[in-house]
Amino acid sequence: MKQSYLFTIFGSTGDLTARKLLPAITELIKKSYDIHVIAVGRRIFNDDTYLTYMDEKTTQPLNKTVLKDRLHYLEMDIHDPLHYLNLKEKQRSFLNGKTKRLYYMAVGPELFGVITDGLNHAHLVKKDDVSDVVAFEKPFGEDLLSAESINALLSKHFSERQMFRIDHYLGKEMIQNIMMLRFANRIIEDSWHNRSIKKMSVYVKEKDGILSRAGYYDKVGALRDMMQSHVLQIVSLLTMDIPISYYSDDVKNEKVAALQALTIDDSETVLGQYQGYLEEDNVIKNSTTETFVFLKGFVNTPRFKGVPIYMITGKNLDEKNAFIEIEFEETSEQRKWHLPLSTNRLRINIAPEDGFQLTLNAKVPGLREGVQQVKLGYDVDNLGVGNLPEAYEKLLLDMMEHHRTLFTRWDEIQASWQIIDLVLKQEKNIYTYKDYHDLIAYIKDKTGETLL
Numbered sequence: 001m002k003q004s005y006l007f008t009i010f011g012s013t014g015d016l017t018a019r020k021l022l023p024a025i026t027e028l029i030k031k032s033y034d035i036h037v038i039a040v041g042r043r044i045f046n047d048d049t050y051l052t053y054m055d056e057k058t059t060q061p062l063n064k065t066v067l068k069d070r071l072h073y074l075e076m077d078i079h080d081p082l083h084y085l086n087l088k089e090k091q092r093s094f095l096n097g098k099t100k101r102l103y104y105m106a107v108g109p110e111l112f113g114v115i116t117d118g119l120n121h122a123h124l125v126k127k128d129d130v131s132d133v134v135a136f137e138k139p140f141g142e143d144l145l146s147a148e149s150i151n152a153l154l155s156k157h158f159s160e161r162q163m164f165r166i167d168h169y170l171g172k173e174m175i176q177n178i179m180m181l182r183f184a185n186r187i188i189e190d191s192w193h194n195r196s197i198k199k200m201s202v203y204v205k206e207k208d209g210i211l212s213r214a215g216y217y218d219k220v221g222a223l224r225d226m227m228q229s230h231v232l233q234i235v236s237l238l239t240m241d242i243p244i245s246y247y248s249d250d251v252k253n254e255k256v257a258a259l260q261a262l263t264i265d266d267s268e269t270v271l272g273q274y275q276g277y278l279e280e281d282n283v284i285k286n287s288t289t290e291t292f293v294f295l296k297g298f299v300n301t302p303r304f305k306g307v308p309i310y311m312i313t314g315k316n317l318d319e320k321n322a323f324i325e326i327e328f329e330e331t332s333e334q335r336k337w338h339l340p341l342s343t344n345r346l347r348i349n350i351a352p353e354d355g356f357q358l359t360l361n362a363k364v365p366g367l368r369e370g371v372q373q374v375k376l377g378y379d380v381d382n383l384g385v386g387n388l389p390e391a392y393e394k395l396l397l398d399m400m401e402h403h404r405t406l407f408t409r410w411d412e413i414q415a416s417w418q419i420i421d422l423v424l425k426q427e428k429n430i431y432t433y434k435d436y437h438d439l440i441a442y443i444k445d446k447t448g449e450t451l452l
Protein backbone atom coordinates (compact mmCIF):
# COMPACT_ATOMS: atom_id res chain seq x y z
CA MET A 1 0.00 0.00 0.00
CA LYS A 2 1.29 3.43 -0.90
CA GLN A 3 1.96 5.95 1.85
CA SER A 4 -0.69 8.65 1.75
CA TYR A 5 -1.22 11.88 3.62
CA LEU A 6 -4.37 13.58 4.81
CA PHE A 7 -4.08 17.23 5.74
CA THR A 8 -6.89 18.77 7.77
CA ILE A 9 -6.55 22.53 7.71
CA PHE A 10 -8.29 24.65 10.32
CA GLY A 11 -8.48 28.24 9.18
CA SER A 12 -8.79 27.15 5.62
CA THR A 13 -10.20 30.38 4.22
CA GLY A 14 -7.32 32.51 5.49
CA ASP A 15 -4.38 34.11 3.78
CA LEU A 16 -1.84 31.57 4.90
CA THR A 17 -3.81 28.73 3.36
CA ALA A 18 -4.34 30.61 0.10
CA ARG A 19 -0.86 32.05 -0.34
CA LYS A 20 1.38 29.39 1.18
CA LEU A 21 -0.24 26.08 2.08
CA LEU A 22 -2.26 25.31 -1.05
CA PRO A 23 0.56 26.28 -3.48
CA ALA A 24 3.03 24.16 -1.50
CA ILE A 25 0.65 21.19 -1.39
CA THR A 26 0.08 21.58 -5.14
CA GLU A 27 3.81 21.28 -5.77
CA LEU A 28 4.04 18.18 -3.61
CA ILE A 29 1.11 16.53 -5.41
CA LYS A 30 2.82 17.33 -8.71
CA LYS A 31 5.83 15.47 -7.34
CA SER A 32 3.59 12.41 -6.86
CA TYR A 33 2.97 12.58 -3.14
CA ASP A 34 -0.46 11.15 -2.47
CA ILE A 35 -2.11 13.98 -0.57
CA HIS A 36 -5.72 14.86 0.18
CA VAL A 37 -6.77 17.99 2.02
CA ILE A 38 -9.84 18.56 4.12
CA ALA A 39 -10.34 22.30 4.41
CA VAL A 40 -12.38 23.10 7.48
CA GLY A 41 -14.25 26.39 7.66
CA ARG A 42 -17.33 28.15 8.97
CA ARG A 43 -18.56 29.50 5.67
CA ILE A 44 -20.81 27.68 3.27
CA PHE A 45 -18.97 26.32 0.25
CA ASN A 46 -18.81 23.18 -1.78
CA ASP A 47 -15.47 21.90 -3.09
CA ASP A 48 -15.77 23.92 -6.31
CA THR A 49 -16.88 27.20 -4.83
CA TYR A 50 -14.22 26.90 -2.14
CA LEU A 51 -11.48 26.45 -4.71
CA THR A 52 -12.76 29.39 -6.74
CA TYR A 53 -12.90 31.55 -3.61
CA MET A 54 -9.34 30.67 -2.64
CA ASP A 55 -8.12 31.24 -6.15
CA GLU A 56 -9.56 34.73 -6.13
CA LYS A 57 -7.87 35.47 -2.82
CA THR A 58 -4.36 35.07 -4.12
CA THR A 59 -2.31 37.13 -6.53
CA GLN A 60 -0.70 33.96 -7.91
CA PRO A 61 -3.45 31.78 -9.39
CA LEU A 62 -3.87 28.36 -7.80
CA ASN A 63 -3.43 25.29 -9.96
CA LYS A 64 -7.05 24.21 -10.11
CA THR A 65 -6.36 21.18 -12.27
CA VAL A 66 -4.10 19.68 -9.63
CA LEU A 67 -6.20 20.70 -6.65
CA LYS A 68 -9.64 19.83 -8.03
CA ASP A 69 -9.80 16.23 -6.87
CA ARG A 70 -7.56 16.70 -3.87
CA LEU A 71 -9.17 19.52 -1.99
CA HIS A 72 -12.35 18.81 -0.01
CA TYR A 73 -14.27 21.40 1.89
CA LEU A 74 -16.04 20.72 5.19
CA GLU A 75 -18.28 23.29 6.77
CA MET A 76 -17.88 22.93 10.48
CA ASP A 77 -18.32 24.78 13.75
CA ILE A 78 -15.12 24.08 15.59
CA HIS A 79 -16.77 24.93 18.89
CA ASP A 80 -19.29 22.12 18.55
CA PRO A 81 -17.83 18.76 19.65
CA LEU A 82 -20.42 16.91 17.55
CA HIS A 83 -19.08 18.45 14.38
CA TYR A 84 -15.83 16.58 14.90
CA LEU A 85 -17.78 13.42 14.20
CA ASN A 86 -18.58 14.82 10.75
CA LEU A 87 -14.90 15.42 10.30
CA LYS A 88 -14.24 11.84 11.31
CA GLU A 89 -16.73 10.65 8.74
CA LYS A 90 -15.22 12.85 6.06
CA GLN A 91 -11.71 11.61 6.87
CA ARG A 92 -12.78 8.00 6.57
CA SER A 93 -12.93 8.04 2.76
CA PHE A 94 -9.30 9.13 2.51
CA LEU A 95 -7.74 6.81 5.04
CA ASN A 96 -6.01 3.60 4.19
CA GLY A 97 -3.80 1.57 6.51
CA LYS A 98 -0.86 3.84 5.65
CA THR A 99 -2.33 7.30 5.92
CA LYS A 100 -0.66 9.89 8.01
CA ARG A 101 -2.98 12.55 9.40
CA LEU A 102 -1.58 16.05 9.57
CA TYR A 103 -3.56 18.76 11.33
CA TYR A 104 -2.62 22.29 10.39
CA MET A 105 -3.69 25.10 12.71
CA ALA A 106 -3.85 28.11 10.44
CA VAL A 107 -5.80 29.88 13.18
CA GLY A 108 -4.94 32.06 16.17
CA PRO A 109 -3.61 30.32 19.29
CA GLU A 110 -6.79 31.16 21.20
CA LEU A 111 -8.48 28.39 19.18
CA PHE A 112 -5.85 25.69 19.67
CA GLY A 113 -7.42 24.39 22.88
CA VAL A 114 -10.94 24.16 21.44
CA ILE A 115 -9.73 22.34 18.34
CA THR A 116 -7.45 19.86 20.04
CA ASP A 117 -10.13 19.05 22.62
CA GLY A 118 -12.59 18.49 19.76
CA LEU A 119 -10.15 16.20 17.95
CA ASN A 120 -9.54 14.26 21.10
CA HIS A 121 -13.24 13.98 21.86
CA ALA A 122 -13.88 12.35 18.47
CA HIS A 123 -10.77 10.15 18.78
CA LEU A 124 -9.22 11.85 15.78
CA VAL A 125 -5.81 11.92 17.38
CA LYS A 126 -3.88 9.50 19.52
CA LYS A 127 -1.29 10.94 21.87
CA ASP A 128 2.22 9.79 21.04
CA ASP A 129 1.21 8.17 17.77
CA VAL A 130 3.36 9.96 15.20
CA SER A 131 1.05 9.14 12.34
CA ASP A 132 -1.15 11.95 13.74
CA VAL A 133 0.78 15.21 13.90
CA VAL A 134 -0.08 18.86 14.37
CA ALA A 135 1.50 21.96 12.87
CA PHE A 136 1.08 25.51 14.05
CA GLU A 137 2.75 28.84 13.62
CA LYS A 138 3.84 31.83 15.57
CA PRO A 139 2.89 33.87 17.46
CA PHE A 140 3.62 31.22 20.07
CA GLY A 141 2.05 33.52 22.63
CA GLU A 142 2.89 37.10 23.47
CA ASP A 143 5.40 36.34 26.19
CA LEU A 144 6.84 33.32 27.95
CA LEU A 145 3.85 32.91 30.21
CA SER A 146 1.26 32.83 27.44
CA ALA A 147 3.51 30.62 25.31
CA GLU A 148 3.60 28.18 28.22
CA SER A 149 -0.16 28.06 28.41
CA ILE A 150 -0.50 27.49 24.65
CA ASN A 151 2.03 24.73 24.90
CA ALA A 152 0.16 23.18 27.81
CA LEU A 153 -3.08 23.17 25.78
CA LEU A 154 -1.45 21.41 22.87
CA SER A 155 0.44 19.01 25.10
CA LYS A 156 -2.82 17.68 26.51
CA HIS A 157 -3.45 15.69 23.33
CA PHE A 158 -0.18 15.77 21.37
CA SER A 159 3.27 14.81 22.58
CA GLU A 160 6.34 16.89 21.65
CA ARG A 161 7.18 14.35 18.93
CA GLN A 162 3.84 15.03 17.26
CA MET A 163 4.17 18.82 17.26
CA PHE A 164 5.65 20.82 14.42
CA ARG A 165 6.20 24.47 15.29
CA ILE A 166 6.68 26.28 12.06
CA ASP A 167 9.14 29.09 11.59
CA HIS A 168 9.10 29.49 7.84
CA TYR A 169 12.55 31.13 7.82
CA LEU A 170 14.02 27.73 8.69
CA GLY A 171 12.72 26.42 5.38
CA LYS A 172 14.61 29.07 3.38
CA GLU A 173 17.44 27.68 1.35
CA MET A 174 20.30 29.72 2.80
CA ILE A 175 19.16 29.28 6.37
CA GLN A 176 19.23 25.55 5.79
CA ASN A 177 22.70 26.12 4.37
CA ILE A 178 24.17 27.83 7.44
CA MET A 179 25.17 24.60 9.15
CA MET A 180 26.81 23.18 6.06
CA LEU A 181 28.64 26.43 5.40
CA ARG A 182 29.91 26.51 8.97
CA PHE A 183 30.67 22.89 9.66
CA ALA A 184 31.55 21.39 6.29
CA ASN A 185 34.14 24.00 5.30
CA ARG A 186 37.45 23.84 7.08
CA ILE A 187 38.40 27.44 6.40
CA ILE A 188 35.14 28.68 7.85
CA GLU A 189 34.90 26.28 10.75
CA ASP A 190 38.44 27.18 11.80
CA SER A 191 37.71 30.88 11.96
CA TRP A 192 34.22 30.78 13.47
CA HIS A 193 35.02 32.20 16.91
CA ASN A 194 35.83 35.37 18.78
CA ARG A 195 39.51 35.34 17.85
CA SER A 196 38.62 35.79 14.19
CA ILE A 197 35.16 37.30 14.09
CA LYS A 198 34.80 40.97 14.90
CA LYS A 199 31.02 41.29 14.62
CA MET A 200 27.95 39.63 13.23
CA SER A 201 24.81 41.28 11.94
CA VAL A 202 21.48 39.82 10.97
CA TYR A 203 19.23 42.02 8.83
CA VAL A 204 15.64 41.24 7.95
CA LYS A 205 14.44 44.38 6.19
CA GLU A 206 11.01 44.78 4.65
CA LYS A 207 9.85 47.41 2.23
CA ASP A 208 6.15 46.94 2.86
CA GLY A 209 4.35 48.40 5.81
CA ILE A 210 1.87 46.28 7.72
CA LEU A 211 -0.43 45.95 4.69
CA SER A 212 -3.90 45.02 5.94
CA ARG A 213 -2.66 43.13 9.01
CA ALA A 214 -3.14 45.79 11.69
CA GLY A 215 -5.51 43.55 13.64
CA TYR A 216 -2.66 41.15 14.24
CA TYR A 217 0.39 43.38 13.98
CA ASP A 218 -0.65 46.22 16.23
CA LYS A 219 -0.91 43.75 19.12
CA VAL A 220 2.48 42.16 18.54
CA GLY A 221 5.00 44.51 16.91
CA ALA A 222 8.36 43.67 15.43
CA LEU A 223 9.88 42.22 18.61
CA ARG A 224 7.29 39.47 18.82
CA ASP A 225 6.55 39.15 15.11
CA MET A 226 10.12 38.87 13.80
CA MET A 227 12.75 38.94 16.57
CA GLN A 228 11.41 36.23 18.84
CA SER A 229 11.15 33.82 15.95
CA HIS A 230 13.00 34.37 12.68
CA VAL A 231 15.87 36.55 13.83
CA LEU A 232 16.70 34.62 17.01
CA GLN A 233 16.54 31.36 15.09
CA ILE A 234 19.13 32.71 12.68
CA VAL A 235 21.32 33.93 15.56
CA SER A 236 21.18 30.52 17.20
CA LEU A 237 22.28 28.80 13.99
CA LEU A 238 25.15 31.24 13.62
CA THR A 239 26.41 31.00 17.16
CA MET A 240 25.66 27.44 18.28
CA ASP A 241 28.56 25.17 19.10
CA ILE A 242 29.40 22.05 17.14
CA PRO A 243 26.64 19.51 17.78
CA ILE A 244 27.63 15.98 18.68
CA SER A 245 25.65 14.77 15.67
CA TYR A 246 23.37 16.29 13.04
CA TYR A 247 20.31 14.54 14.43
CA SER A 248 17.64 17.04 15.15
CA ASP A 249 17.82 16.88 18.95
CA ASP A 250 21.59 17.24 19.09
CA VAL A 251 21.43 20.30 16.85
CA LYS A 252 18.64 21.78 18.93
CA ASN A 253 20.53 21.21 22.17
CA GLU A 254 23.27 23.46 20.85
CA LYS A 255 20.85 26.05 19.49
CA VAL A 256 19.17 26.25 22.89
CA ALA A 257 22.52 26.58 24.64
CA ALA A 258 23.40 29.50 22.36
CA LEU A 259 20.08 31.23 23.04
CA GLN A 260 20.44 30.70 26.76
CA ALA A 261 23.82 32.41 26.59
CA LEU A 262 22.50 35.40 24.64
CA THR A 263 22.21 38.69 26.50
CA ILE A 264 21.01 41.99 25.09
CA ASP A 265 22.78 45.25 25.77
CA ASP A 266 19.77 47.35 26.89
CA SER A 267 21.53 50.65 26.46
CA GLU A 268 21.77 50.16 22.71
CA THR A 269 18.25 48.96 21.93
CA VAL A 270 16.40 51.10 19.40
CA LEU A 271 12.70 50.72 18.71
CA GLY A 272 11.04 52.64 15.92
CA GLN A 273 7.68 53.18 14.32
CA TYR A 274 7.29 54.34 10.74
CA GLN A 275 5.69 57.66 10.01
CA GLY A 276 2.15 57.02 8.88
CA TYR A 277 1.74 53.84 10.94
CA LEU A 278 -0.86 55.53 13.15
CA GLU A 279 -2.95 56.32 10.09
CA GLU A 280 -3.05 52.70 8.91
CA ASP A 281 -6.53 51.14 9.06
CA ASN A 282 -7.33 49.48 12.38
CA VAL A 283 -4.25 50.68 14.24
CA ILE A 284 -5.32 51.91 17.64
CA LYS A 285 -4.98 55.59 18.41
CA ASN A 286 -1.59 56.54 19.87
CA SER A 287 -0.35 53.00 19.38
CA THR A 288 3.22 52.54 20.57
CA THR A 289 3.75 49.33 18.63
CA GLU A 290 7.26 49.12 17.23
CA THR A 291 7.70 48.43 13.51
CA PHE A 292 11.49 48.49 13.71
CA VAL A 293 13.97 46.98 16.16
CA PHE A 294 17.72 47.27 16.51
CA LEU A 295 19.28 45.04 19.16
CA LYS A 296 22.86 44.46 20.15
CA GLY A 297 23.59 41.21 21.90
CA PHE A 298 26.38 38.94 23.02
CA VAL A 299 26.47 35.17 23.13
CA ASN A 300 28.48 34.56 26.24
CA THR A 301 30.05 31.24 25.37
CA PRO A 302 33.80 30.59 25.19
CA ARG A 303 33.46 30.58 21.39
CA PHE A 304 31.67 33.91 21.02
CA LYS A 305 32.20 35.93 24.18
CA GLY A 306 32.84 39.56 23.29
CA VAL A 307 31.59 39.45 19.71
CA PRO A 308 28.75 41.94 19.23
CA ILE A 309 25.77 40.57 17.41
CA TYR A 310 23.48 43.09 15.78
CA MET A 311 19.89 42.19 15.00
CA ILE A 312 17.92 44.49 12.77
CA THR A 313 14.40 44.10 11.47
CA GLY A 314 11.66 46.44 10.41
CA LYS A 315 8.92 47.43 8.04
CA ASN A 316 8.67 50.32 5.61
CA LEU A 317 12.42 50.34 5.04
CA ASP A 318 14.36 50.98 1.86
CA GLU A 319 14.20 47.43 0.50
CA LYS A 320 13.05 43.88 1.10
CA ASN A 321 16.27 42.15 1.96
CA ALA A 322 17.30 39.53 4.47
CA PHE A 323 20.99 38.83 4.92
CA ILE A 324 23.72 38.09 7.43
CA GLU A 325 27.00 39.95 7.48
CA ILE A 326 30.00 38.52 9.31
CA GLU A 327 32.96 40.85 9.68
CA PHE A 328 36.34 39.30 10.48
CA GLU A 329 39.19 40.81 12.47
CA GLU A 330 42.15 42.55 10.80
CA THR A 331 45.13 40.31 10.17
CA SER A 332 48.20 40.73 12.35
CA GLU A 333 50.08 42.02 9.29
CA GLN A 334 47.51 44.45 8.07
CA ARG A 335 49.08 47.62 9.46
CA LYS A 336 52.43 46.96 7.87
CA TRP A 337 51.06 47.29 4.38
CA HIS A 338 50.27 51.00 4.64
CA LEU A 339 47.38 50.47 2.32
CA PRO A 340 43.66 50.99 2.86
CA LEU A 341 43.05 47.31 3.46
CA SER A 342 39.62 46.31 4.60
CA THR A 343 38.48 43.54 6.84
CA ASN A 344 37.19 40.31 5.32
CA ARG A 345 33.47 39.91 5.24
CA LEU A 346 31.19 37.00 4.63
CA ARG A 347 27.71 37.90 3.54
CA ILE A 348 25.01 35.27 3.48
CA ASN A 349 22.08 36.35 1.33
CA ILE A 350 18.80 34.86 2.45
CA ALA A 351 16.18 36.60 0.33
CA PRO A 352 15.41 37.79 -2.28
CA GLU A 353 18.87 36.60 -3.34
CA ASP A 354 20.13 33.25 -2.11
CA GLY A 355 23.85 32.69 -1.86
CA PHE A 356 26.96 33.98 -0.17
CA GLN A 357 29.84 36.26 -0.88
CA LEU A 358 33.28 36.50 0.65
CA THR A 359 35.08 39.83 0.38
CA LEU A 360 38.86 39.66 0.36
CA ASN A 361 41.76 42.07 -0.20
CA ALA A 362 43.71 41.62 -3.41
CA LYS A 363 46.45 43.50 -5.15
CA VAL A 364 45.36 45.84 -7.90
CA PRO A 365 46.66 44.32 -11.13
CA GLY A 366 49.49 46.17 -12.87
CA LEU A 367 52.73 47.93 -12.01
CA ARG A 368 51.65 50.09 -9.10
CA GLU A 369 50.90 49.03 -5.57
CA GLY A 370 47.33 49.15 -4.55
CA VAL A 371 44.61 47.15 -2.94
CA GLN A 372 41.16 46.31 -4.09
CA GLN A 373 38.32 44.40 -2.56
CA VAL A 374 37.34 41.33 -4.50
CA LYS A 375 34.24 39.27 -4.01
CA LEU A 376 34.04 35.53 -4.32
CA GLY A 377 30.44 34.63 -4.69
CA TYR A 378 27.96 31.83 -4.85
CA ASP A 379 24.60 32.78 -6.21
CA VAL A 380 21.94 30.09 -6.29
CA ASP A 381 20.07 31.83 -9.13
CA ASN A 382 23.06 31.45 -11.41
CA LEU A 383 23.10 27.69 -11.06
CA GLY A 384 20.15 27.29 -13.37
CA VAL A 385 18.34 25.09 -10.85
CA GLY A 386 15.11 26.87 -11.73
CA ASN A 387 12.77 28.10 -9.05
CA LEU A 388 13.79 26.92 -5.63
CA PRO A 389 11.06 25.18 -3.67
CA GLU A 390 9.22 27.61 -1.46
CA ALA A 391 10.03 27.33 2.22
CA TYR A 392 6.58 25.89 2.91
CA GLU A 393 6.99 23.07 0.43
CA LYS A 394 10.13 21.93 2.22
CA LEU A 395 8.52 22.29 5.64
CA LEU A 396 5.37 20.38 4.74
CA LEU A 397 7.43 17.61 3.21
CA ASP A 398 9.63 17.37 6.31
CA MET A 399 6.53 17.18 8.42
CA MET A 400 5.12 14.40 6.25
CA GLU A 401 8.37 12.49 6.54
CA HIS A 402 8.85 13.32 10.19
CA HIS A 403 12.13 15.16 9.81
CA ARG A 404 12.23 17.53 12.72
CA THR A 405 15.41 19.58 12.26
CA LEU A 406 13.71 22.57 10.62
CA PHE A 407 11.07 22.95 13.32
CA THR A 408 11.43 24.63 16.67
CA ARG A 409 11.47 22.60 19.84
CA TRP A 410 9.66 23.88 22.90
CA ASP A 411 12.84 24.82 24.79
CA GLU A 412 13.95 26.98 21.83
CA ILE A 413 10.70 28.90 22.13
CA GLN A 414 11.18 29.19 25.88
CA ALA A 415 14.73 30.47 25.54
CA SER A 416 13.79 33.03 22.91
CA TRP A 417 10.87 34.35 24.93
CA GLN A 418 13.15 34.75 27.92
CA ILE A 419 15.30 37.08 25.81
CA ILE A 420 12.39 39.02 24.30
CA ASP A 421 10.53 39.32 27.64
CA LEU A 422 13.51 41.19 29.06
CA VAL A 423 13.54 43.60 26.12
CA LEU A 424 9.78 44.10 26.45
CA LYS A 425 10.22 45.03 30.11
CA GLN A 426 12.49 47.92 29.23
CA GLU A 427 11.02 51.37 29.14
CA LYS A 428 9.67 51.86 25.65
CA ASN A 429 11.08 54.80 23.71
CA ILE A 430 9.78 54.78 20.19
CA TYR A 431 11.51 56.78 17.51
CA THR A 432 9.26 57.77 14.63
CA TYR A 433 11.21 57.24 11.43
CA LYS A 434 10.68 58.82 8.07
CA ASP A 435 12.64 56.19 6.18
CA TYR A 436 15.64 53.91 6.53
CA HIS A 437 18.15 56.72 6.05
CA ASP A 438 16.59 58.54 8.93
CA LEU A 439 17.02 55.41 11.07
CA ILE A 440 20.63 55.00 10.00
CA ALA A 441 21.37 58.54 11.14
CA TYR A 442 19.48 58.10 14.41
CA ILE A 443 21.23 54.84 15.28
CA LYS A 444 24.64 56.25 14.40
CA ASP A 445 23.96 59.12 16.72
CA LYS A 446 22.57 57.01 19.55
CA THR A 447 24.86 53.99 19.46
CA GLY A 448 27.75 54.91 17.17
CA GLU A 449 26.88 51.94 14.93
CA THR A 450 26.65 52.24 11.17
CA LEU A 451 23.88 50.20 9.60
CA LEU A 452 24.26 48.69 6.16
Ligand code: BG6
Nearest residue numbers: 138168169206225226230322351
Ligand atom coordinates in the same frame (compact mmCIF):
# COMPACT_ATOMS: atom_id res chain seq x y z
C1 BG6 B 1 6.11 36.67 8.98
C2 BG6 B 1 5.72 37.93 9.67
O1 BG6 B 1 6.42 35.67 9.90
O2 BG6 B 1 7.24 36.90 8.16
C3 BG6 B 1 5.46 39.05 8.68
O3 BG6 B 1 4.54 37.71 10.44
C4 BG6 B 1 6.63 39.20 7.74
O4 BG6 B 1 5.21 40.28 9.36
C5 BG6 B 1 7.03 37.87 7.14
O5 BG6 B 1 6.26 40.11 6.73
C6 BG6 B 1 8.30 37.98 6.33
O6 BG6 B 1 8.52 36.77 5.68
P1 BG6 B 1 9.27 36.71 4.28
O7 BG6 B 1 9.40 35.26 3.98
O8 BG6 B 1 8.41 37.45 3.31
O9 BG6 B 1 10.58 37.41 4.50
